[in-house]
Amino acid sequence: MPVQLICPNLRCRKILSVPDEVRGKLVKCQFCQTSFRVPDARKPAATGAATAGASK
Numbered sequence: 149m150p151v152q153l154i155c156p157n158l159r160c161r162k163i164l165s166v167p168d169e170v171r172g173k174l175v176k177c178q179f180c181q182t183s184f185r186v187p188d189a190r191k192p193a194a195t196g197a198a199t200a201g202a203s204k
C-alpha cells in the first residue's frame with residue numbers, strides 16, 4: 149500500500165504517493181525535485197488534510 153505524504157517544500161506542498169518500501173529512505177518530489185526522507189511512521193502526515201486516500 150503506497151504511502152501518501154506532503155512535500156516538505158513550502159513552495160510545493162504536493163501530495164506524493166510513494167511505495168511503502170521507501171519508508172526511512174530518501175525520495176525525490178517529482179514536482180519540485182526536492183529530496184527528503186520518508187518518515188518511518190505508521191500514521192500518514194495528516195496536516196489538516198482529512199483521511200488521505202479518500203474516494204478519489
Ligand SMILES: [Zn+2]
Pocket residue numbers: 155156157160161162177178179180181182
Ligand atoms: Zn515538491
